[in-house]
Amino acid sequence: MEAKLSVLFTVAIMLVLAANGDESVQPLVKKVKGKKLCDKGWECKGWSVYCCNQTISDYFDAYQFENLFAKRNSPVAHAVGFWDYHSFITAAAQYQPLGFGTTGAKHSGMKEVAAFLGHVGSKTTCGYGVATGGPLAWGLCYNKEMSPSQMYCDDYYKLTYPCAPGASYHGRGALPLYWNYNYGETGQALKVDLLNHPEYIEQNATLAFQAAIWRWMTPVKKRQPSAHDVFVGNWKPTKNDTLSKRIPGFGATMNVLYGDQVCGKDDSDSMNNIVSHYLYYLDLMGVGREEAGPHEVLSCSEQKAFNPTSSSASSS
Numbered sequence: 001m002e003a004k005l006s007v008l009f010t011v012a013i014m015l016v017l018a019a020n021g022d023e024s025v026q027p028l029v030k031k032v033k034g035k036k037l038c039d040k041g042w043e044c045k046g047w048s049v050y051c052c053n054q055t056i057s058d059y060f061d062a063y064q065f066e067n068l069f070a071k072r073n074s075p076v077a078h079a080v081g082f083w084d085y086h087s088f089i090t091a092a093a094q095y096q097p098l099g100f101g102t103t104g105a106k107h108s109g110m111k112e113v114a115a116f117l118g119h120v121g122s123k124t125t126c127g128y129g130v131a132t133g134g135p136l137a138w139g140l141c142y143n144k145e146m147s148p149s150q151m152y153c154d155d156y157y158k159l160t161y162p163c164a165p166g167a168s169y170h171g172r173g174a175l176p177l178y179w180n181y182n183y184g185e186t187g188q189a190l191k192v193d194l195l196n197h198p199e200y201i202e203q204n205a206t207l208a209f210q211a212a213i214w215r216w217m218t219p220v221k222k223r224q225p226s227a228h229d230v231f232v233g234n235w236k237p238t239k240n241d242t243l244s245k246r247i248p249g250f251g252a253t254m255n256v257l258y259g260d261q262v263c264g265k266d267d268s269d270s271m272n273n274i275v276s277h278y279l280y281y282l283d284l285m286g287v288g289r290e291e292a293g294p295h296e297v298l299s300c301s302e303q304k305a306f307n308p309t310s311s312s313a314s315s316s
């Protein structure tokens with residue numbers, strides 16, 4: 001009995017040590033042309049300036065993920081058991097050396113994670129009206145569109161992104177993908193054959209988060225900023241941007257991702273829904289919504305779209 005207890009005790013100590021060890025991973029450091037570059041193991045690999053900073057798992061724990069997405073595994077949710085913290089961190093690992101969640105001090109990283117997840121929460125929620133826990137507690141309720149009314153196959157792209165026979169390109173993922181060309185482009189970037197296997201996105205949470213973070217980190221068009229760029233301050237508005245009321249901040253992330261579907265329509269419900277998720281997550285993460293900045297930074301209600309929808313390209 002005593003022997004057993006001491007074994008248990010030793011195992012417990014080893015677990016504690018392992019946990020602490022994880023938290024204070026010392027980066028490998030080298031200097032190249034006066035620049036300090038780091039490599040922090042699997043979560044931030046590849047000699048990047050960003051890896052010298054705190055990584056996402058240093059400041060965002062599994063219990064916080066549980067708080068943000070508290071209702072996702074309740075029996076009435078539509079993707080029970082699918083989404084988890086581990087998948088998010090695994091997917092994020094690929095983009096942290098590029099600055100995702102690692103740009104600037106810890107506080108800035110936390111804000112970016114809240115902003116990204118705010119978009120995710122608002123796109124995957126099933127918390128309408130008087131849902132228990134409040135409407136904002138239901139992010140990651142879905143991982144796919146439930147009753148698609150069409151296959152989302154756009155023949156205009158039949159040479160570049162031909163639809164696979166029988167495949168349906170309805171909404172799937174954390175920032176849901178729609179249409180053959182979006183599955184095609186994302187699949188090319190992630191080196192996964194999503195054009196022939198769009199269903200992979202609803203079968204693999206890591207892949208679903210990867211696709212979403214890739215979208216966040218990648219400009220929609222060449223010479224435009226990504227959502228990440230406009231949020232962390234990598235983007236300097238031109239005169240035309242300023243005239244179009246586009247300024248760096250959370251509002252501009254909605255402009256990059258959704259353009260005039262959400263922006264330039266005063267305080268629309270669709271815009272308010274995304275903003276509310278962001279503010280809610282800032283509070284839950286302990287950053288506080290007062291850190292989100294003034295209304296013109298937070299909203300895009302007066303911004304003209306980076307990519308205005310022309311009447312001919314109205315497919316979203």
Ligand SMILES: *[C@@H]1O[C@H](CO)[C@@H](O)[C@H](O)[C@H]1NC(C)=O
Pocket residue numbers: 049050052053102103104105106
């Ligand atoms: C890393 O964090 C520090 C503050 O903690 C910040 O000044 C610096 O800009 C960050 N590095 C990068 C590459 O963002």
Ligand SMILES: *[C@@H]1O[C@H](CO)[C@@H](O)[C@H](O)[C@H]1NC(C)=O
Pocket residue numbers: 192204205206207210
């Ligand atoms: C899920 O996707 C990730 C990232 O693309 C990949 O590494 C992993 O092997 C996939 N898992 C399965 C079970 O296919």
Ligand SMILES: *[C@@H]1O[C@H](CO)[C@@H](O)[C@H](O)[C@H]1NC(C)=O
Pocket residue numbers: 240241244304305306
């Ligand atoms: C200025 O912005 C408008 C609307 O966003 C856009 O249509 C136009 O092409 C832009 N002009 C330049 C020179 O970038």
